[in-house]
Structures are given as C-alpha cells and as structure tokens.
Amino acid sequence: MKSETVSKIVKASGVSSGELVLVHFWGEDADKEIANSFVASVAALGATPLLLQQSRSINQEIFSSISQIFYKLMKCRQFTQIRVPTEANAAESNLDPQDYVQRMNKAYDIDYEAVHIACKRDPERFAGVKQVAIHTGADCMLYLDLTGRVWHIDAGDGDLPCGEICIAPVENKTNGKEVSTNNCCKFMAIFIIFSGFCLKQLQQLFSDNS
Numbered sequence: 181m182k183s184e185t186v187s188k189i190v191k192a193s194g195v196s197s198g199e200l201v202l203v204h205f206w207g208e209d210a211d212k213e214i215a216n217s218f219v220a221s222v223a224a225l226g227a228t229p230l231l232l233q234q235s236r237s238i239n240q241e242i243f244s245s246i247s248q249i250f251y252k253l254m255k256c257r258q259f260t261q262i263r264v265p266t267e268a269n270a271a272e273s274n275l276d277p278q279d280y281v282q283r284m285n286k287a288y289d290i291d292y293e294a295v296h297i298a299c300k301r302d303p304e305r306f307a308g309v310k311q312v313a314i315h316t317g318a319d320c321m322l323y324l325d326l327t328g329r330v331w332h333i334d335a336g337d338g339d340l341p342c343g344e345i346c347i348a349p350v351e352n353k354t355n356g357k358e359v360s361t362n363n364c365c366k367f368m369a370i371f372i373i374f375s376g377f378c379l380k381q382l383q384q385l386f387s388d389n390s
Contacts (some may be wrong), residue, residue, distance in 0.1 A: 181265055185289045190221040191230050192292035195307040197362030205233045206385050211266045236268065262340045263324030287341035295343045296335040303331035312349075317359030325353035 195201055205215035215231060222229035263269055265284035270277040314322040326349055334342045353356045 181214050181217065181285060182289070183220070185285065186214070186217040187221045187224070188290075188292055188335070189260075189288060189340065190218060190225065192321040194258050195222055195225045195227050199227040201227045203229050203231045204253065205231065205264075206236050207233070207264065207266060207268065207389070208235055208237065210269070211264065214259050214266075234385065260338065260340065284341070290343070292336040292342075296333075299333040299335040299345055301334065306331065313356075314358070316357075319322045322356040322358045323354070324340055324349035326350070327353075 203215060203218050205212070205218075207215070208260065212233065215233060218230040259359050263284065264299065265281040265288075267277040267281070269284075270280035273280065310327045312324050312326065316322060316326065326347060329347050329349065331345050331347045334344050334346070336342045
C-alpha cells in the first residue's frame with residue numbers, strides 16, 4: 181500500500197492537529213509496514229498516534245468477537261475502519277491474493293474530496309422521494325417505503341473503501357417479490373414479501389447452462 185494513498189486516507193478520515201489517534205492494527209509483523217505508514221501520516225497532520233497491534237493468528241478468539249470491540253470504538257468522536265489489502269484478508273475473502281491486493285489498492289487510491297462532494301450531492305437529488313422500486317428479475321419488483329427516513333453518506337470518514345449513500349426503508353412497509361441467485365451453490369431463491377415479512381420462499385437449482 182503506497183504511503184501517498186495512506187496519507188490520502190488519513191486526511192479524509194478527519195484527523196486534526198492536537199488529537200490523540202489510536203491506530204489499531206489487526207495483523208502480523210510481516211504487514212506492520214502498513215501500520216507504520218498510518219502512524220507516520222497521522223503524525224504528519226499534527227496529531228499524536230498510538231499504535232496498538234494484535235496478531236490475528238495468536239489472538240484468534242478475540243478477533244472472532246471483533247464486532248463487540250468495533251461497537252465500543254464506534255462510540256468515539258471519530259472511527260474509521262479500513263480493510264488492509266493483505267494476503268491474509270484475501271484468504272479470508274476467498275479471493276486470489278494478487279487480484280485482491282490490486283483491487284483494494286485501486287479502491288483506496290481515489291480523490292476523496294470529489295467522493296465527498298458527490299456523496300453530499302446525491303441525497304439532495306433524492307430529497308422528497310418516498311418510495312423506490314427494485315427490479316430483481318422477471319416479474320419481480322420489490323417496493324421500499326422511505327417516508328421519514330434519512331440518507332446517510334459514506335465518504336471516507338467511516339468504513340473504507342467508501343463512496344456510497346444509504347438509507348433504511350420502513351420495515352413494515354416493504355412489499356413485493358425479490359429474486360436472489362447464488363452462483364456458488366447453484367440455486368435461485370424468490371422471496372415473497374408483505375409488510376416487511378417474508379411470506380414464502382421458493383428455491384430452484386440451476387446449472388451453468390441454464
């Protein structure tokens with residue numbers, strides 16, 4: 181991971197001069213150079229970095245319950261989660277290491293200011309929209325009610341890679357049919373949903389030629 185890319189990420193995360201910043205690195209010594217780059221970038225912005233490293237292989241039980249730790253950290257003034265492009269993370273995602281690292285590095289090496297502007301603009305485009313329809317397959321439409329819900333943006337100051345806006349529909353006003361395919365298990369499932377509840381699920385196996 182290039183030091184220039186790390187600097188762009190740290191700047192986009194909102195680090196300010198005079199702050200104490202915890203750099204919590206879950207990884208092995210072989211990849212610690214990446215953590216050191218984040219420490220250097222935090223210091224370059226006038227903040228004080230504190231590096232905490234925990235080995236995923238040694239502390240596997242702790243890593244398995246990482247969601248509880250993240251929940252606590254998210255209560256901080258600012259929290260940024262970064263999936264570091266390493267072979268270990270590629271293996272966890274069942275992806276080719278070289279392809280995974282290249283894709284992740286490309287996803288991180290972006291113009292964060294432009295992403296932030298776009299993510300701030302898009303909710304304004306959808307202001308006043310109270311319902312959306314999602315076409316997921318032949319004769320399958322899923323209707324989501326957005327009344328009273330707020331758009332949230334992810335533009336580099338939350339979970340990275342970033343560049344999206346999201347909203348939670350009204351749970352008990354979701355209606356329609358949704359089709360979902362799983363190429364690994366070779367099946368297609370159709371969900372019939374009414375008032376937010378799945379009334380019926382139909383599954384069909386398929387082959388590569390179907």
